[in-house]
Amino acid sequence: MAISHDPWVWAAALLTLAIYSFLYKDNPFYKFAEHLYIGVSVGYFLYFIIWQQIVVPLIYDPLKVLFISPFHTKELLIIPPLILSIMMLGRISPRHAWMSRWPMAYVMGMGAGLAIPAYFQTNIFKQIEGTIISIPPATIEIVSTYYLNKLLVLIIVTCVLLFFYFSREHKGALGRITILGRWFLMLGFGAAFGYTVMARVSLLIGRLDFLLHTWLGIH
Amino acid sequence: MRRRGPLTLAFIAGVAMIIQFFSPHPILRTVYTEALNWYRIISAFTFMLGLISLMRSHITKVTHKRAGWGYSIVTIVSFIVMTILGFTYGTGAGTPFDKMYEYVYAPLGATVFSLLAFYLASASFRAFRARNIDATILLVVAIIIMLGRVPVGSFIRWGRFSLPGLAEWIMAYPNMAAQRGLLIGIALGAICMSLKIILGIERSYLGRGG
Known part of the structure; x- marks a missing residue:
């Protein structure tokens, strides 16, 4: 057993324990770590994402070029988004909050315009394409595990989609199919839940591994 | 007009x-790239709006000495320190900014999310009391998936079938199919909402007032 002498490892270990102390009850150590996490993550996001990846290449550099040659056509394109961005800050004051509608409208409209073809392509056409069973050449055995699984996928997708079909009352044959659709949805939710739990547990194992091996040096 | x-x-x-x-024309490609850049610039300022709001809330808490104002100082100071480290030393490997990321930000994030393992376990205990067939399916599938992904699961076998194999099959076919059905439904909903935004039917994002 060789306890780490690295102050950074000690900091990480103590902060990890401070967060886990919440399992007992809410306490000052947890609150300290929680507030530290908020501050550090905002600082990280501000410098690494906003400053380095947006402000410098998309605002600072074009403005520098414009300062040297004011009629550089391409860089003039920076002006409209800058105006919209400044209007966004109008939300700080209730009297000028209406100004933020313009950038909001641009973001919403653009997002909606991008979403329509993208959703059609990836979430509808591609998913339907993946569900359709292609009939194999006569030489290939049709009743194979692969085709049975594909048939099962087709049945489940149809049942789940019919579950969300509300234009007709869920009675009779449709009612029975929608019950199956609900069961299949439960199956999907159960699988997603189990998968999420395992992902969290693997994070927990990672933290325990850090505490035992990296910090305390227990092997 | 407003x-x-x-x-x-x-x-x-x-x-x-x-x-x-729908068009590969170079002018439209440029329009697309520029529109995305505009979007990113506005997003940066939207982040600034959130930052101003966060700092204003914490500074107010400190100046009025409201309950927990000491923790607000921690948030303000840690934000300032992280930002100054970034601007002073950059983000290269081994810099103080990188160390803060590796030994403060990343461990805290991983620990907070791993904390959910405990709460998921206790929440599932309450939610999974199999009262009807729906809850039973949810419970059985979740247990199969969880057991199928731990070493002990590989000891559970029936002839040539194993629990990890069953978990794998559930993930690959029935689960994928159910998720696909959901995905198609969500996409149809999102497309309808997008059309409503473009046509000006959905306008709640504009807020109240004239």
């Missing part, structure tokens, strides 16, 4: 983005 102008802008931006999708 409403009609933004609604027109949303319509133009939305239609332009739909049109550019």
